[in-house]
Amino acid sequence: MHDDLRPLCERFLTAAELLGRRWTGIILRILLDGPCRFGELTERIGGISERVLSERLKELEAEGVIERHVDPGPPIRSEYRLTQKGQAFWKVFHELGQWAEQWADVKPTPKPEVKPAGRDAKKGADAKSARAAPRKRKTA
Template identity: 50%
Template structure:
């Protein structure tokens, strides 16, 4: 083992959480359970196809749960599992870093 070997668990976590859009999807679901359209509205640059793909991955990884409510019309909501909610400290730490170091991107409203 060299002093710069990576921890396999950490590497696997970065591979999962570090995927494009995943961080933002987890961030909006930390607020509350949401319907597909609500997640899509919160992340407008994310295509529906990619959102569907990421939600499937996150479900398979046990980070997101899909709830079907037999209303008329049927209502489907996505929420974080305990494993997903446990990512809150990671998001909080990134929020603090962003507030300290990132400028507000010019293309977005002040």
């Protein structure tokens, strides 16, 4: 690698590491729409644990990408919003969205299995219990 490219590559790697962490991109994309409270982020993202969301928000705050604004209330509320540094990501996300529209293949989501109700549900439960392995008897 050429020495004159080294600072550029290190900066690129730093940015790629920041955005490459799981959930970080979606958190930033949601905050591009405006400030959100912790619970709103959890609900909008879906599938993220509160612990991981908290970690990501702290990382982004430490990087100066987001800020936490606390409203003393009552009740005390806090919300997260992008800083100027964070808002500068809009071009990145816009271009990524354009690329995704043209090139990203999305696999269809499998339809959830519908479980029978009423009498049929009981038959299904009976069939499952009939398939269960017989219990071993204790011998003296």
